[in-house]
Amino acid sequence: MQCMLGVIGGSGVYQIDGLEGASWVKVKTPWGKPSDEVLVGRLNGLPVAFLPRHGRGHVHSPTSVPYHANIDALKRLGCTDILAVSAVGSLREDYEPGHFVLVDQFIDRTTQRAPSFFGPGCVAHVSLADPTCPRLGALAAQAARAEGLTVHTGATYLSMEGPQFSTRAESRMYRTWGADVIGMTGFSEARLAREAELCYASLAMVTDYDCWHDSHGAVDVAQVIAVVQANAAAARGLVARLPALMDPDRQPCPHGCDRALTRAIMTAPDKRDPDLIAKLDAVAGRVL
Numbered sequence: 001m002q003c004m005l006g007v008i009g010g011s012g013v014y015q016i017d018g019l020e021g022a023s024w025v026k027v028k029t030p031w032g033k034p035s036d037e038v039l040v041g042r043l044n045g046l047p048v049a050f051l052p053r054h055g056r057g058h059v060h061s062p063t064s065v066p067y068h069a070n071i072d073a074l075k076r077l078g079c080t081d082i083l084a085v086s087a088v089g090s091l092r093e094d095y096e097p098g099h100f101v102l103v104d105q106f107i108d109r110t111t112q113r114a115p116s117f118f119g120p121g122c123v124a125h126v127s128l129a130d131p132t133c134p135r136l137g138a139l140a141a142q143a144a145r146a147e148g149l150t151v152h153t154g155a156t157y158l159s160m161e162g163p164q165f166s167t168r169a170e171s172r173m174y175r176t177w178g179a180d181v182i183g184m185t186g187f188s189e190a191r192l193a194r195e196a197e198l199c200y201a202s203l204a205m206v207t208d209y210d211c212w213h214d215s216h217g218a219v220d221v222a223q224v225i226a227v228v229q230a231n232a233a234a235a236r237g238l239v240a241r242l243p244a245l246m247d248p249d250r251q252p253c254p255h256g257c258d259r260a261l262t263r264a265i266m267t268a269p270d271k272r273d274p275d276l277i278a279k280l281d282a283v284a285g286r287v288l
């Protein structure tokens with residue numbers, strides 16, 4: 001199967017360089033409009049699609065990001081793997097601003113987001129025990145290290161609703177929960193990518209110490225954007241290195257991300273809602 005890499009850029013990352021034959025493509029989805037058009041081209045011969053999570057000009061808040069449309073659009077374009085790049089606050093001393101963190105677990109504290117592509121008329125339960133893809137994650141960490149970046153692996157991401165940053169009491173509490181980094185978008189995306197049978201890896205850039213740290217002031221947007229801008233070239237560099245590490249002739253995911261729906265759908269075929277089934281054409285067409 002042909003491999004195609006989707007890249008989702010977070011706060012401060014609204015485009016990537018070096019895509020050959022690149023053009024911004026409008027993608028229609030049954031879940032509404034994606035955050036923006038998708039930049040499609042080739043990097044090192046591999047088809048790549050880039051989508052800025054908040055849209056160019058940062059139009060969407062973490063709550064209003066159209067996560068369903070974004071994941072559907074990337075799947076519909078043929079993406080098999082998604083690398084998400086995000087800005088995060090650090091909840092630990094040793095994860096310093098400018099470091100990168102490969103996230104492999106999430107704690108969900110969001111409250112305002114539709115959690116699933118599925119629902120009444122087609123109920124499905126996928127596993128999120130390991131919500132990210134170890135194969136793609138290892139390659140992303142390798143690409144980041146080759147770019148000279150400091151990369152921590154095995155991190156837990158606390159996904160909060162926002163848009164306000166946390167209180168000190170929350171920030172301190174999340175540290176006691178074992179969370180390593182904090183952001184507002186990661187889990188909403190990861191769980192939908194799993195339902196869409198996409199390999200998904202989350203490489204987060206540490207931009208601040210949130211507000212728990214006695215020797216650092218509370219986070220603000222200026223600080224986040226300054227750190228993202230200072231590291232933007234490195235982030236683009238690691239993305240540019242990733243395609244060369246991926247097999248263009250894609251082998252099935254050894255962790256089963258691309259078969260997540262095989263035993264997940266509960267609703268009997270004769271009880272399924274035809275409208276929902278039609279909407280699920282790209283996401284779940286393999287099993288419906």
Ligand SMILES: CSC[C@H]1O[C@H](OP(=O)(O)O)[C@H](O)[C@@H]1O
Pocket residue numbers: 009010011053054061062085086087088162183184185186221224225
């Ligand atoms: C600009 S600070 C808060 C903002 O930054 C992060 O965005 P993303 O995850 O898309 O990189 C965080 O989740 C908030 O949306």
Ligand SMILES: Nc1ncnc2[nH]cnc12
Pocket residue numbers: 087088089090160165166182183184207208209210211219224
């Ligand atoms: N401290 C923080 N809290 C939530 N989201 C963030 N994104 C970057 N830094 C953050």
